[in-house]
Amino acid sequence: MEWDAKKYNTTHDFIFKYGAGLLGLLPKEPKKVLDIGCGTGELTNQMAELGHEVTGIDQSVNMINQAKESYPDLMFLQEDILNPSDQIGLYDVAFSNAVFHWISDQDLLVKNISEHLKQNGQLICEFGAVGNVQAIREVFGRELNALGFPFVEPFCFTSVEDYRVLLEKNHFEVVEILEYERPTPLKGSESGLKEWMEQFYAVELGELSDGQKEKLLANMERDLKPKLWKEDHWEADYRRLRIRACKL
Ligand SMILES: C[S@@+](CC[C@H](N)C(=O)[O-])C[C@H]1O[C@@H](n2cnc3c(N)ncnc32)[C@H](O)[C@@H]1O
Structure with a gap:
């Protein structure tokens, strides 16, 4: 799925605004930080302002171009964390907000993060919980289903228990791991749910005709x-996992 970076920065800015809460977990002294799935670079920039030496990576061309346009002095690379190039070096901290649930191969994700962290380096991240x-x-x-389409969940929402096992298997010590409810107001008043669906389930909605999509979204609004x-x-029923782990 390709992102609309301008729309992300205006309609879905709640993502990095909530993500700013994660910055408090960063070490106080300046560190080399890799921002995985940096999107439009808003949190990358906030980490730079805190004195860290940051590199933002994202697989989306639109997101990376927007990040470069907004923050030309920072380092941004178009990279897939599942298939990173040699340009990505070693870091003290791997940081990531609202990204991991987009990635189905969680084993490879954690393994690749570990490879780009120095010994005793930290993983600081937040994403969707079960x-x-x-x-x-x-x-x-x-x-x-009522329209005759299967629903194949594109997201990987994980539990505390499963993520702890995954991290420990990949030689991380879990320092803190928190699962919490975060009811999230959506922008756009009446159209908020529809706009959220169009961003986050764009692929699934793209399979429908215009008429089917309109009917489905109207039924969803009625039922929800x-x-x-x-x-x-509208207030979406978000649940998050927040993690700080140390590479052994
Ligand atoms: C919801 S956005 C979050 C962006 C940013 N972290 C923020 O807080 O605003 C998710 C981002 O993850 C990126 N992403 C998803 N899978 C990725 C992967 N395998 N490698 C790199 N980036 C990825 C997407 O392109 C998108 O920009």
Whole structure:
């Protein structure tokens, strides 16, 4: 899926705004930091402002181009963390916000991160936990099935237990790991849920005709309204995993 970087920065800016909470886990002294899936570079820039030497990587051309345009003095590389080039060196910290659930091969992800961390280097990350946007996914799956389409979950939402096992298997010591609910207001008032769906389930919605898509989204709004509509905005039922781990 290719990202619309301009729309990301305006409509989905809540992602890096919430992600700023992760910056408090960074070491206080300047470090060499790799921002994995840096998107439009907003958090990469905030880490640079804290004094860290940062490199942002992202597989999306649109995101990397936007990051370079916004922050021309910072280092950004178009790279897939599952297939990194030799340009990526060794870091004290691997940082990542709202990325890991997009990646299905979690073993390879953690192995590659480990290879780009110095000994005692830290992984600081946050992403979707098991049960993330559960109400939205359940209704979406049901509506897709009603139209004769299967629902194949594109996201990998993991539990504390499973991620701890994965990290320890890859020789990380888990320093802290937290699973928490983060009800998230969506921008756009009435159209907020529709716009969120169009960004995060773009591939699945792209399989439908315009008529099918319109009907499906209207049905979703009807069914989710009692639970997720909050007077003047939609509130998505996010659940997150926040992790700090040390490479042994
Ligand atoms: C929701 S955005 C988060 C961007 C940024 N971290 C932030 O907080 O604003 C997810 C980003 O992960 C990137 N991404 C997903 N899979 C990736 C991979 N295998 N390698 C590098 N980047 C990846 C996407 O291109 C996208 O820019």
